[in-house]
Amino acid sequence: xxxxxxxxxxxxxxxxxxKITKAMELVSASKMKRAISATLASRAYAGYSWEVLQSLxxxxxxxxxPLIAGAGTDKTKEKILVVLVTSNRSLCGGYNSxxxxxxxxxxxxxxxxxxxxxxxxxKGESNLRRLGQNIIASFNDIAxxxxxxxxxxxxxxxxxxxxxxxxxxxxxxxxxxxSALTQTPQIATLLPVKKDELMETIAEAKQNASKATxxxxxxxxxxxxxxxxxxxxxxxxxxxxxxxxxxSEHSARxxxxxxxxxxxxxxxxxxxxAFNKARQAGITQEISEISAGMASVS
Numbered sequence: 001x002x003x004x005x006x007x008x009x010x011x012x013x014x015x016x017x018x019k020i021t022k023a024m025e026l027v028s029a030s031k032m033k034r035a036i037s038a039t040l041a042s043r044a045y046a047g048y049s050w051e052v053l054q055s056l057x058x059x060x061x062x063x064x065x066p067l068i069a070g071a072g073t074d075k076t077k078e079k080i081l082v083v084l085v086t087s088n089r090s091l092c093g094g095y096n097s098x099x100x101x102x103x104x105x106x107x108x109x110x111x112x113x114x115x116x117x118x119x120x121x122x123k124g125e126s127n128l129r130r131l132g133q134n135i136i137a138s139f140n141d142i143a144x145x146x147x148x149x150x151x152x153x154x155x156x157x158x159x160x161x162x163x164x165x166x167x168x169x170x171x172x173x174x175x176x177x178x179s180a181l182t183q184t185p186q187i188a189t190l191l192p193v194k195k196d197e198l199m200e201t202i203a204e205a206k207q208n209a210s211k212a213t214x215x216x217x218x219x220x221x222x223x224x225x226x227x228x229x230x231x232x233x234x235x236x237x238x239x240x241x242x243x244x245x246x247x248s249e250h251s252a253r254x255x256x257x258x259x260x261x262x263x264x265x266x267x268x269x270x271x272x273x274a275f276n277k278a279r280q281a282g283i284t285q286e287i288s289e290i291s292a293g294m295a296s297v298s
Contacts, residue, residue: 004282007275011268018264024091025257031144032180032250038145039177039243046240049233078168079114081136081161082106083190083238085174085245086124088140093256095175095183095249096123102185103173104131116167120154120242146246148239155235162191174241175248181255183248190237193230 084103086096107115119125119138128135139154162170170191176184 004275004278007271007278011271011275014264014267014271018261018268021257021260021264025254025261028250028254028257032247032254034145035243035247035250036177036180039240039247042236042240042243046236049236052229052233077113078110079116079166080110081116081118081158081167081170082187083118083120083158083170083172083174084124084128085172085242086119086121086127087249088122088142090123091256092249092253093259095252096121096127098183099173099175099185099245100124100127102187103127106171106173106187107131107133118154118158142242142246144246144250146239146242148236151239151242152235155238158190158238159231159234172238172241174245177244177247177251180251183252188237188241190234193234 082103084099086099090096115133117128117133117135119128119135119140120142122138122140125135125138125140137157143150158170161167169189171187172190173185173187176186178184
């Protein structure tokens with residue numbers, strides 16, 4: 001009888017938990033839909049802006065613009081700024097742990113070099129503090145559906161740090177959204193924009209192009225225009241990376257809550273079966289006792 005009461009208590013508790021996980025699954029599914037729409041909508045703009053930069057790279061002169069050429073520092077002595085994008089909340093499966101593991105591998109790969117971090121998301125900040133890393137800024141108030149105006153201050157802050165000459169390279173650790181079931185952690189170089197890589201891309205495009213190259217006239221001078229464009233595209237890339245991470249977070253949370261709801265349902269079925277078996281065993285025992293008593297009386 002005591003075992004039956006304990007089973008009933010556990011069944012009730014798991015049913016309540018399932019209601020919570022199911023509600024969180026539905027909320028995450030709604031947020032995921034909006035986040036994916038925003039991510040896919042901005043991908044086209046991000047891609048076209050990169051193509052513009054590739055076209056303008058043809059006209060690169062020997063400029064000292066650090067956003068384009070970089071500082072040319074010895075790789076073993078680089079000072080690197082890493083922007084880590086995670087979530088503010090947990091219950092999203094392996095979303096935070098995957099990008100954190102990627103970041104740990106990056107830290108080990110660059111052992112001996114100076115690494116500073118900017119954390120976007122409370123989980124990333126707590127993980128970096130446990131790792132003993134130097135965090136120079138934290139942004140833990142990013143909305144579930146961030147707008148470009150929300151990310152603009154972060155982009156400006158990163159650009160200001162780089163332009164002041166404090167860092168030789170800026171990298172972003174984020175999660176690339178592939179599908180609702182697949183999210184891939186990435187560490188991408190944001191600054192400087194590598195001129196040689198752009199020129200290689202243009203050379204490949206020219207081989208496949210059937211039309212003549214367009215000639216551009218710059219107003220104002222090239223260096224000023226290029227700086228403005230690179231800064232704008234850098235901000236857009238930060239925004240796109242955060243959108244990708246946001247879509248990945250909601251997708252991972254929806255999947256985690258769905259798995260939790262399914263697991264709760266299976267546990268309820270197993271416990272209900274165990275409860276029914278225990279009740280049937282108790283009924284059988286009572287019948288046997290009654291039958292034995294009647295037989296002894298007879």
